[in-house]
Amino acid sequence: MRYALFLGCFIPVRLPHLEAVARSVLPQLGVELADIEGFTCCPEPVGFLTDRVTGLAMAARNICLAEEAGLDIITLCNGCTYTLRQANETLKADPALRARINEILAETGHEFRGTVDVRHFAQVLSQQVGFEGIRSVVRKPLTGLRVACHTGCHILSPPGVMGFDDPLDPIVLDGMVSALGAEPVDWERKTMCCGWTLTNYGDRESANRLLGAKLDAMHAAGADCSTVICPQCFYQFDTGQMLAARELKMEYRVPTIYYLQLLALAMGRSLDEAGIRQHRVKDPALDGKLGRLTA
Amino acid sequence: MHEAAEICLKCGVCCNVAHSCHVKYDHRFNPRYTFVYDCLASEKRASNPNIWLCVSCHKCEETCPYDVSPVYFIEALKAEALGTGFVHPTIRAEVAQIVSTGFAFPVTGATERQRQTLNLKPLPPKAVDELAKIAEKTGLAARLKEAQP
Numbered sequence: 001m002r003y004a005l006f007l008g009c010f011i012p013v014r015l016p017h018l019e020a021v022a023r024s025v026l027p028q029l030g031v032e033l034a035d036i037e038g039f040t041c042c043p044e045p046v047g048f049l050t051d052r053v054t055g056l057a058m059a060a061r062n063i064c065l066a067e068e069a070g071l072d073i074i075t076l077c078n079g080c081t082y083t084l085r086q087a088n089e090t091l092k093a094d095p096a097l098r099a100r101i102n103e104i105l106a107e108t109g110h111e112f113r114g115t116v117d118v119r120h121f122a123q124v125l126s127q128q129v130g131f132e133g134i135r136s137v138v139r140k141p142l143t144g145l146r147v148a149c150h151t152g153c154h155i156l157s158p159p160g161v162m163g164f165d166d167p168l169d170p171i172v173l174d175g176m177v178s179a180l181g182a183e184p185v186d187w188e189r190k191t192m193c194c195g196w197t198l199t200n201y202g203d204r205e206s207a208n209r210l211l212g213a214k215l216d217a218m219h220a221a222g223a224d225c226s227t228v229i230c231p232q233c234f235y236q237f238d239t240g241q242m243l244a245a246r247e248l249k250m251e252y253r254v255p256t257i258y259y260l261q262l263l264a265l266a267m268g269r270s271l272d273e274a275g276i277r278q279h280r281v282k283d284p285a286l287d288g289k290l291g292r293l294t295a
Numbered sequence: 296m297h298e299a300a301e302i303c304l305k306c307g308v309c310c311n312v313a314h315s316c317h318v319k320y321d322h323r324f325n326p327r328y329t330f331v332y333d334c335l336a337s338e339k340r341a342s343n344p345n346i347w348l349c350v351s352c353h354k355c356e357e358t359c360p361y362d363v364s365p366v367y368f369i370e371a372l373k374a375e376a377l378g379t380g381f382v383h384p385t386i387r388a389e390v391a392q393i394v395s396t397g398f399a400f401p402v403t404g405a406t407e408r409q410r411q412t413l414n415l416k417p418l419p420p421k422a423v424d425e426l427a428k429i430a431e432k433t434g435l436a437a438r439l440k441e442a443q444p
Contacts, residue, residue: 009399010400016406050390050435058393108428
């Protein structure tokens, strides 16, 4: 299966090691990645915080580029997936709105036709590659690694549009973690937001309390680390945790690992190759455990 | 928007799941009052700073028994804030950045060096001329200018 790789902004600009790991592991699962020239920001804050019509037009323009290449889109970010899927489904279902957006797009030379789909890599892995397909590439099972799965918000709601998992009881990511041989833990506050939006646009102290409550719950469940499928969640649990830990005087750390990094480790890549060493929140016990599992 | 708000019974189900309304994290925000107050009672809609405490987690949408879905009201108020001078400065700056560069975040020399170390291609130039045409046509460009501090 061949997809147009939609990188968005956060990963290529701030977390390029996650782009590198995606480019390295996905093709080995039969997911071929094509680079499309001209993609811009999805554009998340334009759409749902500022101007719905402009947001739809900019998202539609991105989708048009994939349509012109005849490829479905694969994303690495919950926010991009939400923006592009919402726009795609809305414009496919509403001919009047589609006509209005196409009128706005006319000067750019693009026309939205509604011929492609948008999928998060977690959707591609769980629904197309399948859990069996994931298991088939595991060379170093992550046996005994206890992982708190944080799916994030924007890939879940509304489920009719997003088509991934139950927003109030998500379990697909747990299944994907199990497929690597690791052990997903039950933990409280699993469906709570990571708080990234609150940190940036709201109130940092509230965000720290929210993040602290989530980390407490992971720690209480005995998690070695958390796993995420979204760069915003990743940033919050990594850099955000580093900053919050000072204010909250936290006595422990729960490092986070982007799911594709866990997959890379299970496929036999080293900690360096998976980009784990670039993280800000480190735990020697976790590094030791991962070192033994991947040796 | 108002039609749906009028059927809100203030039952509070949304507040049991919304993430930052819990008093433990921030007692100022609560989806019921934030949108009911702003949409139906206040002449200064969108001036309530508490709208920026909504994280758009959509859990209120999942649990609202009457399909009121406070999240969409609060997002509409955030959008309205751009035209009324109450926009959060970070949002205004980020949106302006997207329209002018195609990226939500500034690309720095450090970004390019890190990409080089990882053997990733340099970031391609974005189709900013096309974004400018869209923003011009929808009026976003003019609204952003007006909202400049």
